[in-house]
Amino acid sequence: MEVTPAKLTEYQRAILNSKARFTITEASTKCGKTYSHIIWLYSKAHEKGVEQNGKNYWWVAPVYEQARIAFQRFRKYLQGTGLYSFNETHLSIKCPNGAMMRFKSADKPDNLYGEDVYAAVFDEAPRAKEDTWYALRSTLTATEAPCKLIGNFGGISNWVHKLKEKSEFDENYEYFKITCWDAIREGILKEKEVLQAKADLPAKIFKELYEAEPSEDEGQLIEYACIKKLFQDNDLEDGGRYITADIARMGKDKTVIMVWKGFRVVRIKVMDTSTIPQSVEAIKGFQRLFDVNNNNIIVDEDGLGGGVKDYLKCKGFINNSRPVKLKGKEENFSNIKSQCYWKLAEMINQNLLQVDCDEHIEKLLSQEL
Template identity: 30%
Template sequence: MPPSLSRTNALVAAFKAGFYDLLSLNPKQQEALQILMDSDTKALAFGGGANGGKSWLGGEWLMLCALAYPETRWFIGREELKRLRESTFLTLGKVRRSLGIAREAYKYNGQDHYLQFANGSRIDLLELKYLPSDPLYERYGSVEYTGGWIEEGGEVAFEAYDTLKSRVGRQLNDKYGLLGKILITCNPKKNWLYTEFYKPFKTGKLLRGLRFLQSLVTDNLKRESGAIEALEGIKDKIKRERLLLGNWEYDDDPTVLVPFEHIADLPRNTHVPDGLPAITVDVARFGSDKSVIWSWRGFRAKLERVLVGADTTVVAKAVREVMQARQCPPSRTVIDDDGIGGGVRDQIPGSIGFVNNSRPLPDPTSERDRNTGKQLPENYDNLKSQCKFRMAERMVKAQVYIEDPGPTVWELLSEELGQWKRMEEEDRKMRAVSKDKEKEALGRSPDYADPLYQRELLELVRPQRRGLL
């Protein structure tokens, strides 16, 4: 047996046995493959930034399926057949070589556009262009497929997906114990992918059988060199947001307090100087919310603890431990004092309570009124807005560093910071949008970001006044 053939056989056997870690895939691609081979998902949107390894995964999944399950029938659909042949074909070629599949393992029928495998399996290439003469894609309404892949779903009409999902699960699925599935690979796009997959995924309301998985260039550990730099170099801000960061929500919202590029800088602002220790704490209001503890040195922040469903005694104990570890005195420990938070604050004598809705404070560095000698009050509706605006400005000026909390928390945190927005001014006061609005947009509570603005209180409260708060 030629070496490549035995290698292919071994990989196909590993695939059939579910040993996806032997397939030389990125962890995100393995996760996607797991979903594509599970026994309850019907459609997976594998969507994110450019160069995330999405097309590779689609190609590898279908090639392995075609080889592993003789006589099965699959499709790859894209808006334009020409682009399928020009670009998706290139990826298929790379996948074929990486799996050691011999060129003769399949033939391309250029007239009817399908790949015919020696074991009887085939992969059809479908043009999914919207035709006014066939708005419901009846041209594919009677073909029987085992499963299939819609490539670049952002360019494809919903009706194509709707028709094709009724065409899978019809070719030897029972024989091989395969669920009929559709994979959709896509970049962020506000079309049916957003409403069917992304938004419900974010709000925890995905319909049964549907899954969403995001993959960014940084998840593609096998990317070509220069891939990230190329995306960072995209001039158009919206495009860069979508393709580099896989941002589905990006629209140039002028009310945003910290534009995305400045959020992205936070873990890179290593130049921010060290300073006095501080701790800020947001205490969970409801069972599912999190209590989050950040420590600081100057404006260098580090996520210390995340506690889910902990009572005030447990949270207070964790705060004390962090105070001890970071050598932080109570007078520089800020704990939210709304509702349950008060219970924690009471257990840390000398700590400072943060009352969101209290009056804004004068800025100690601002000018004094010439006549009264008093500092002018700042023009915000409450302390929370004041601190949020101030922290946002500090972030925009690159004066805040956030130690990288790992990709999962970073994604959540940056999403929350993206929701720091100004509201229309009423009575000429500056207001930040309410927590309820933030929750609505996020589909969850902004647990990670809230303690960040609380840090500003220490800049507003002069030492002699602290005891009074």
Template identity: 30%
Template sequence: MESEQEINQVTFEPTTKQFKALEYLGDPITEEVLFGGGAGGGKTVLGCFWLITNCLKYPGSRWLMGRAILKSLKESTVKTLFDMLANTFHFEKDVHYHYNEQAGFIRFYNGSEIVFKDLFLYPSDPEFDSLGSHEYTGAFIDEIQQCTNKAKEIVLTRLRYKIDEFGIVGKLLMCSNPTKNFAYYDFYKPTLNKTIKKTRVFIQALIHTNPHIPKSYVESLKRREGVTRQRLLEGNWNYDTGEDALFDFDSIVDMFTNTVEDSEDRFLSADISRFGADKTVIIQWKGFFIEKIYVYAKQSTSEVAKEIERIAEQNHIPRSKIVIDEDGLGGGVVDQLPGTKGFVNNSRPIETRKDEITSNYANLKSQCYFLLAKFVNEGKIGIYKVNETIKGFIVEDLEQIRQKDIDKDGKLAVVSKQIIKESLGRST
């Protein structure tokens, strides 16, 4: 096969933004490239083009193409890949490449491969063992806003296949629309502040930078309203989450670096259903600083009670300073630990010295969320250096806490747990 002749037939004219990204993807320094910031910026096309050209340039290399859900990857990103193989590279299936649909990869005539992977964080596979022991030369993750930082970090550890032989750096290309996860606080915000790591690059690509987008699609985005328009058309990473949001996003992120007033008083708070349906979470406080978060798989009430007792004894925390969510399974834990405080979400607000007008709140849960938001937004709460998975859950959960019926006169309340669950696509 006249491979050089085949490669020379490629018909692809990258946009200015795509060309810039390809330069970073080819340099000897950059390891992570985040490309995007709006719909129609040419994100997926860039990723597919980069993978194919590298497969042809480095015979026998192996590349990962990933997305949170494999079904979505095959229905969207992989279709773009095949379209580009046929119409940009003028390749024929079973001539220039073979597709093993069952195993989930394509192999080119020179031995290079693109492997399709599901990167969703399943509770049964927190370390992404599903990736196996495979190593990759580089990787492209589409719609990174749907993935966790843990998924991204695990992929980075696998980028070493034949890179010394080829004399290149293992690279990760990520594409995303504006989001409020690690893409925001590790790439977008540090780029604005000029504090981004030298191995990372963020390139903003909006729809107006792509001359290949149909005008009808642009017009359809212009007719959108609110957050959808801000994110997809305007590429606004600081999109307005609405007046009903209790927590300021930057203040949520700041908790992980805040220096708060020191205190000798320690407390424990326990939630028997947190970070997923079968999880128990115990939080250890020192004043308003969270110094430890314990996360457990499903346990009996007696096992949870023993663990709370162990942590309390180890840190000299009296039972009067332990609060336990008494709704559901938590009631059984409170019964086994006399002297602890039971928290009932729908109970009456608590009279406090600083907040005398408790009648303004619908219930205790609402009162506590409004007060927590006040302290977070004022920078009075800090959290120790947690792992990125727990950090992601905290940021996502707090961002979804909203005031209920903000346009109506009535008692202050927050939206239901069911609404939050539907927004997150998981339990809280």
């Protein structure tokens, strides 16, 4: 069988020829990312001089229908040769050299453990759960196989975007961003159509889908860059020591206790479930460890927090109470909770806060902010 090499753009060649084991590509819609990665996976399954019999090559998509679309595209290109076997039920293609190309759904991460996989494409990765990547990454360990993750921009707190940061210090990762303007220069998209989309769509949507860039949500108080900097070393001086505690109510709430040195959070404890005695003991433990005065402890009084506050005899925070007067003047906020959120945003945007925490907490806080 003779294969005619595909014509690829400069940015497509850069991604496919990357020396990094893992590539992360955030790209404009309709810029040719799927087409180029079909070529890459096909090439890996047909490498000259490599024994392929029984080896698996995976195309992973967030849901079954997306995996099926990729399967259909492969079949369209290959069925005319008469050399490939197609299994519509299992979404698999058997190659004449014995290699198997399989198209998998990411909706159940447990289904991605097991088989020896020698290359994988994770299509529309930002739309899938992070647990799926953990499962796929685990499967790739035995063969030390490469993987290419592709998709539209999914937000700065999205797990795929977080992988971008690995490329800054880990040679196993390389990050690519492709915008609609890149695709126009390469002749993939027409400028007239892109400009029309820009006129038709909200600025936030266009920026994310066509320019692979973050865009503040309407009404968002805190800038993206400042949220990221919140978790970096800002050289803030230590100040007085404080403890803040948000006590869980019933249901899915969590108890979150933070220890502060001035405006730097130095310790965070998250408890999925907690009784009043458990919350009290956790706060008292931090109080002893960091030598915090009772007057420097504040607890959200809503729900169980009221009992914790009474037991500790510390300060209480009531969300719906009146805003605090500043310099003797009333401020135009509906309650103290709104006033505090506004002040928090001001301080983060001025890089006056710092949070020391692990990646999991950083992700949750980034989403919240």
